[in-house]
Amino acid sequence: MWRDLAPLGRDAGSHGYRRYAWTAADTDCRAWFRAQAEARGLVHEVDRNGNQWAWLGDPLAGDAVVTGSHLDSVPDGGAFDGPLGVVSSFAALDELRRRGARFTRPLALTNFGDEEGARFGLACVGSRLTAGQLTPEQAHELRDGAGVPLPKAMEAAGQDPSALGPDRERLARIGAFVELHIEQGRALDLSGDPVGIASAIWPHGRWRFDFRGEANHAGTTRLADRRDPMLTYAETVLAARREAELAGALATFGKISVEPNGVNAIPSLVRGWLDSRASDPAALDTVVAGIEAAAREHADRAGIELSVVRESFTPVVEFEHALRDELGSILRRSSGGRPVPVLGTGAGHDAGILSGSIPTAMLFVRNPTGVSHSPAESAAEDDCVAGVLALADVLEGLACS
DSSP: OHHHHTTTTBOTTTOOBOOOTTSHHHHHHHHHHHHHHHHTTOEEEEOTTSOEEEEESOTTSSOEEEEEEOOOOSTTBOSSTTHHHHHHHHHHHHHHHHHTOOBSSOEEEEEOSSOSOTTTSOSOHHHHHHHTSSOHHHHHHOBOTTOOBHHHHHHHTTOOGGGOSOOHHHHHTEEEEEEEEEOSSSHHHHHTOSEEEEEEEOOEEEEEEEEEOOOEETTTSOGGGOOOHHHHHHHHHHHHHHHHHHHTOEEEEEEEEEESOOTTEEOSEEEEEEEEEOSSHHHHHHHHHHHHHHHHHHHHHHTOEEEEEEEEEEOOEEOOHHHHHHHHHHHHHHTTSOOOOEEEESSOOHHHHHTTTSOEEEEEEOOSSOOOSSTTOOOOHHHHHHHHHHHHHHHHHHHBO
């Protein structure tokens, strides 16, 4: 499975993945998922929001156990973020069948659409729509960098956008969702454990900073006469680092657009996107407020107009304690009594979005370098196998007699 999936959407130059929502690479990944489902005799379906499901048992019976993740990527992302969870879900089912496990609850494997938000700027679009955290009207307003609206992109990929919206009936039929994911950090590497259980997801959000100045000639305009928004943006990037360090939080300006974007032109507009995360809401508020205050101070001094828009926000997610504890008990039994580490994360996931609607939990697989969202992202094969076996044990404990 890993060999078949690996070439899809991989850039020959960067060796990273460009599996953006509703593109040819995404279509290839979706076809791969469907082929894996049908090869195992599972019932494949695509829901109203473009998420894929592969069912074992009656989808309408209720109290289903669901596992899976996503197949899309960030720009030049790694091979494991998302796909490891999807591949592991199929491998765990294969393992359970090898064991002769008898299912007493329906089981579904999933591929949630547009989790990374690389194309339209909003993470977890598929799960947000399903959970009612993104309205159809808001979804229809999403556009990619070329100005293509989400509905048009979906239509071009063969998906009907007219049905977008909450899918409460589907969620009501799910009793538990477990997502396996590569750890995006080094906690497991430092503790020496191949697998861990998630405790919570830090609150996090994305903010767009628009710095408007005056376009002018780079070779004739005196420095003293310039209203250059790039300088104010640069000061804001440095302020973000300072504020994050003071609060023990995280803040990143990782995306920027410039107008008119000419080498010999002073910009008229610099637009930067801030990603910020913290262990608690108060710390996050402090960081973002400090960054905005610094940006406005520099903007006022330089004659730059500034607007700040919060484009997305996810509050702190505490995974359901009962399900989390049940996973811990199952894995302790399967490992001969060895406790499984429980750790928090600053990364967002579909499981976090769905946690407000259904019981959710997460398993993490060791990442020896801690690098993620990069072609250098990696995991050892033995650890991946340990993740599959852990997921199989969990699914057996939840869905089998």
